[in-house]
Amino acid sequence: MKTIKFVAVALAVLAVAACNSSKTTVPEGLVNPETLKPAKSLVDSCSYLLGINLGSQIKGYNMGDINFSEFNKGVRDFLNAKGKMSDPDFTQQFKVNPEQMGQIMNQFIQKRNEYTSALNKLEGALFLEANKAKDGVQVDTTGLQYIIEEAGNDNRPGPKDTVFVHYKGTTLDGTVFDETKAEDPSVHFTLDQVIKGWGQGMQFIGEGGKIKLFIPSDLGYGDRGAGEVIKPGSALQFEVTLDSVKRYVAPVEPKK
Numbered sequence: 001m002k003t004i005k006f007v008a009v010a011l012a013v014l015a016v017a018a019c020n021s022s023k024t025t026v027p028e029g030l031v032n033p034e035t036l037k038p039a040k041s042l043v044d045s046c047s048y049l050l051g052i053n054l055g056s057q058i059k060g061y062n063m064g065d066i067n068f069s070e071f072n073k074g075v076r077d078f079l080n081a082k083g084k085m086s087d088p089d090f091t092q093q094f095k096v097n098p099e100q101m102g103q104i105m106n107q108f109i110q111k112r113n114e115y116t117s118a119l120n121k122l123e124g125a126l127f128l129e130a131n132k133a134k135d136g137v138q139v140d141t142t143g144l145q146y147i148i149e150e151a152g153n154d155n156r157p158g159p160k161d162t163v164f165v166h167y168k169g170t171t172l173d174g175t176v177f178d179e180t181k182a183e184d185p186s187v188h189f190t191l192d193q194v195i196k197g198w199g200q201g202m203q204f205i206g207e208g209g210k211i212k213l214f215i216p217s218d219l220g221y222g223d224r225g226a227g228e229v230i231k232p233g234s235a236l237q238f239e240v241t242l243d244s245v246k247r248y249v250a251p252v253e254p255k256k
Contacts, residue, residue, distance in 0.1 A: 060228075061112075062113060062232075063108065064112055064115075073095075077095070081093050081094070117223045117225075117231075120233035120234045120235070121217055121233040123172065123235070124172065124233070125216075127172050128145060128214060128216060128235060137214070142196075143218070144197045144200055144219055145213075145214035146204060146211055146213050147212040148204060148205060148210075149210040149211060150205070151205055151209050152205045152207050153206040153207050156203060156204075156205065156206045156245070157203055158191070158247075159191055159192055159199065160192050161190070161245055161246060161247055162191075162246040163202050163245055164186035164246070165187060165189070165240050165241060165242055165243055166180045166181075166184075166187075166240070166243065167179065167180055167187075167238055167239060167240040167241070168239045169236060169237070170236070170238075171236065172234070172235055172237065177227065177229040177230055195215070195219065195220050195221060196220075197215030197216070197220055198215065198238060198240075200219070201213040201215075202240065205242050206242065206245075207242055208242065208243075209241070210241045211239075211240050211242075212237070212239050213237065213238040213239075213240065214235070215236045215237070217234055220235065221236075
């Protein structure tokens with residue numbers, strides 16, 4: 001798991017703080033440093049963007065609520081620290097040893113992901129329990145739920161075939177994470193190379209068919225999630241039109 005690197009942020013904070021030098025009497029012929037200081041508006045903008053930088057890392061790593069009181073204390077402690085960072089006893093000035101950052105951050109992010117996954121799995125289970133009672137919903141033995149809106153013809157894909165489709169994928173709250181426009185050409189996928197629930201569901205219809213899929217997390221992206229929208233443990237919904245099927249052709253073994 002990647003380790004979050006706050007060093008750049010800390011150095012940028014130091015750079016902003018360094019701008020606050022005290023006024024001095026300037027000998028003739030020298031430039032008054034005060035005239036070169038960044039304007040307050042520029043300092044404020046820089047400070048705000050440092051916050052944006054930190055916020056993007058917090059959100060990107062699914063870190064949830066940060067204790068900003070402790071964060072601010074860490075910034076102040078670093079700014080007030082004595083000596084050089086290369087000194088053997090430099091890290092002893094801090095409440096938590098900065099050399100443990102990688103270990104602690106990884107533990108924190110892992111626990112956050114476990115929590116998020118459990119929360120989303122519970123939401124998905126409750127959704128699917130209610131959904132299976134709705135008209136037209138069928139339930140596969142794997143737990144996959146689906147509604148066949150149009151069965152299509154008899155040319156159904158097999159588990160290794162390639163399908164050409166139009167589709168829309170959403171989270172349970174309706175957020176679209178991927179879709180093809182009706183006016184765009186079909187996109188194609190090989191069924192043994194997609195998430196399990198999607199690959200299973202496409203085998204229930206033939207060319208020209210339409211299906212809605214309700215995929216539990218263990219048949220989707222599981223605990224890892226995918227991208228910014230599909231969080232760990234998320235159940236997913238798809239609307240798919242199967243335009244055509246390309247049959248799998250087994251490779252020919254060369255003659256010995």
